[in-house]
Amino acid sequence: MVLKKYLFPFIAMLAIAVLYFVNNELGKKAVEITTGSLLEMAMIIPPIFILLGLLDVWVPKETMIKYLGEHSGILGVVISFVLGSAAAGPLYGAFPIAAVLMKKGANFSNILIFIGAWSTTKIPMFMFEIESLGASFALTRLVVDIVGIVIIAKIINGLMTKKQLEKIYSNIEDV
Amino acid sequence: MYYVAFALLALSFYKSRKKTTIALMKAWKSFNSIFTKFLGVICLVGIMLAVFDENVISGLIGAESGVIGMIISSIIGSITIIPGFIAFPTAKELLEDGAGYSQIGVFVSTLMMVGVMTIPVEVTYFGKKVTILRNVSAFILAFVAAYFIGKIAGHVWF
Numbered sequence: 001m002v003l004k005k006y007l008f009p010f011i012a013m014l015a016i017a018v019l020y021f022v023n024n025e026l027g028k029k030a031v032e033i034t035t036g037s038l039l040e041m042a043m044i045i046p047p048i049f050i051l052l053g054l055l056d057v058w059v060p061k062e063t064m065i066k067y068l069g070e071h072s073g074i075l076g077v078v079i080s081f082v083l084g085s086a087a088a089g090p091l092y093g094a095f096p097i098a099a100v101l102m103k104k105g106a107n108f109s110n111i112l113i114f115i116g117a118w119s120t121t122k123i124p125m126f127m128f129e130i131e132s133l134g135a136s137f138a139l140t141r142l143v144v145d146i147v148g149i150v151i152i153a154k155i156i157n158g159l160m161t162k163k164q165l166e167k168i169y170s171n172i173e174d175v
Numbered sequence: 176m177y178y179v180a181f182a183l184l185a186l187s188f189y190k191s192r193k194k195t196t197i198a199l200m201k202a203w204k205s206f207n208s209i210f211t212k213f214l215g216v217i218c219l220v221g222i223m224l225a226v227f228d229e230n231v232i233s234g235l236i237g238a239e240s241g242v243i244g245m246i247i248s249s250i251i252g253s254i255t256i257i258p259g260f261i262a263f264p265t266a267k268e269l270l271e272d273g274a275g276y277s278q279i280g281v282f283v284s285t286l287m288m289v290g291v292m293t294i295p296v297e298v299t300y301f302g303k304k305v306t307i308l309r310n311v312s313a314f315i316l317a318f319v320a321a322y323f324i325g326k327i328a329g330h331v332w333f
Contacts, residue, residue: 005211006211008211008212008215008295009211009215010213011215012215012216012222013195015219015222016218017219019222026188026225026226029224029226029228030222030224030318031219032225032228033220034217034218034220034222037217037221038214039246040196043177044176044207045206045213047176047177047179047181048180049203049206050180050198050199051179051198051203052201052202053199053201053205054183054184054202056189057187057194057195057198057201058194062242063332067241083283086216089321090256090258090293092213092216092290092297093295094207095209095296095301096205096300099205101204112309113267116313119288119290119313120288122259123257127264128260129283131216131263132263132266132267133267133283135280136327137324137328138330140323140324140327141283141284141320141324144316144319144320144323145284145316145320146320148320149316152309152312152313155308156305156308156309157303158247159308159332160304162206163303164302167302168220168301168302174208175205175208175299
C-alpha cells in the first residue's frame, strides 16, 4: 500500500534522473523547474488545505446545497463560474476544492462548471490575455468557452448514471 | 495565503477548540491522500517544461499551418502545462512570427483545459469516466473556440 502510494512520484523522479543521464543540461533544468514548483506549492497548498478543513467544519451542508445543490438552478451556475474565475493557481489545485464542495452537497454539474471556469475564465489571466493576444482573441475565446463549459457540464452530468455519481461522491469522502 | 489561513484558524480556535481540531485533522487527511500524486505531477511538469521550452514549442507550432498545424498545436497544448504568464507572451511571439490565429487559439485552449499530465490527480477525485469525458470534450471545445477565433480575430472567413 505504502509502496504503491509512492510509486508514481518515484517513477517521475526516476524519469528526471534518466533525463539527466541522457542530457545533462536538460536534466539540470528539469530539477531546477521542479524545485521551483515545489517551493511555489509549499506556499499555496498547505494553507489551501487548512482553509478547506475549516470550510468543511464551519459551513453547514444546508448552505452549500442551497447555493450549489441540485435545485440551485441558474444561481448555482453563476456562483460556480464566479468561484472558479476568482481563483488562482494550476488546474490540479481545483480538485481538492471541488472535493470539499461535493462533500457539502454541491451538484456535480456545478462542480464541472467550477472546474471549467478555473481552467479557462480566470480573471487575472483574462486581463493578461487581452494584453498579449488582443481583445478580439480573448473575448471570442471567453464567450465560446463559457458556452462550451456549460454544455460540457450538462453533457457529462447527463452521461453519468445515478450509480456512478453515487460512487464518485462516496469515493470523495475518503480522499 | 498563510496569513489568511492562520487568521481564520485562530478565529476558529477561539470559537471552538474541538471543531478546529477536526478541521485540522481533515486538512491533514486530504493533504496526505493526494500529496504523493502532486509530487509526481510536479516532477513530470518539470521534465515537460525543461524539454519543451519556448524555442522548441515555437519550432513545432510555427512549422506547420492549416489543419496539421492545428493538430500539432492541440497535442502540444494538451500534454504541456505552462502557466499563463509564460504561455501568452510565447503565443504572441508566435502570432507575430506568422502562426495562424486558429493554431494559437487551439494551443492556448488545450493548454488550459486539457491536462494529460494531471490525469493521475483528476482520476483520484472524479474517477476514470469523468476524467476521460472531461478531457476529450475540452479537446473538442478547443477546436470550436479556435474556429471562431480564426474567423473573428484572424479575419479568415473560410
